[in-house]
Amino acid sequence: MRFLKNKLFILLAVTVAILIIMGLSVRKNSKVNSVSNVLTVVLSPFQEFINYIGDRVEGAADYLQNVEALNQENEALKLRISELEKEVKELSDYREKNKELKEALNIKDQFSDVEFLGANIIAKDIGNWFNIFTIDRGITDGITVDSAVITKDGLVGRVISSDLVSSKVITIIDEDSTVSARLSKTRDLVFVKGDLQLKNEGLCRLDNIFPDVDISVGDTIETSGLGGIYPKGIIIGKVKEVRRKSSDLNRYAIIEPAVDFKRLEEVFVLESKDNFDKVGEDNR
Structure with a gap:
């Protein structure tokens, strides 16, 4: 537990130092610029690692969003298929009833007053x-x-x-x-x-x-x-x-x-x- 606290403290201190150096380096002709350049070279692999992790996290988030969108699209397609199957059955029933009605209409021709x-x-x-x-x-x-x-x-x-x-x-x-x-x-x-x-x-x-x-x-x-x-x-x-x-x-x-x-x-x-x-x- 103490080890984790020390690691966290060191990481926080390094971050603060970097921010201070970056603030000072903004000023023209600052002597800190040379120090900043050195630190930039030293910290470059660390920054690349951070960027890599960030890209990975962003990619994972995009993947999860795509999966959620696909799941929603899949549910919508299932619902539409169910609706289409119902429509097909209704059309089939309608054709069958229409056939019965046509046959009934042949009888109806005999009884024009009913x-x-x-x-x-x-x-x-x-x-x-x-x-x-x-x-x-x-x-x-x-x-x-x-x-x-x-x-x-x-x-x-x-x-x-x-x-x-x-x-x-x-x-x-x-x-x-x-x-x-x-x-x-x-x-x-x-x-x-x-x-x-x-x-x-x-x-x-x-x-x-x-x-x-x-x-x-x-x-x-x-x-x-x-x-x-x-x-x-x-x-x-x-x-x-x-x-x-x-x-x-x-x-x-x-x-x-x-x-x-x-x-x-x-x-x-x-x-x-x-x-x-x-x-x-x-x-x-």
Whole structure:
């Protein structure tokens, strides 16, 4: 400890002496100039060493500043990459939705008097199948009870209740659902009903099959337009099986819906344009 104090004292004394000599040497014709010149020669290696250390310290400081700048730039690039990945996903989702909308618009050409309102499913009843669920559209969006609900694939069901910002939908596989339908190939009228047992398989039942009706596996079933709820021509599904109880008078068929009721996420609600325009005026 004493050694360090002595070293520090000597260094301080030398520094003071140098400063005094430099002050005196400023004066013209000073005798100290010669002494100063000698000291300059003697202390030159020491000064070079100090300059070298200073340059090193300055270089280290610049390096640390550059490293900090690179780290900040790296974090900014990571954030931008994350934003770009999000944008790419959103664009991909948009293209997929746009494709669905284009397919839906092909249906829309058949129904010029209705408005298509896209909706997201936000809740469903307990179970594996979407037989009753809630969407994020309500009265303020123009949704009314008994409005038909579809996807690009076909008929989903109808609205059974609505509040300001959401609505509840019952699907065609629910046991409380009945749809007036027809066979696409023969135009014969039938009824599509939900069934308590069949809904656990995502299927529904076709009733009112008269003896003279030509029906077979693979036939397409669509809405008839009767009853005032479902517009005519919406695909319901295909005949999976034709069953008989005791005679042809008791025939019924099992229908496999066109819609996958296990993977529903988004739907379209069909609303009358007159009703939709009225709601738009009220909102304004």
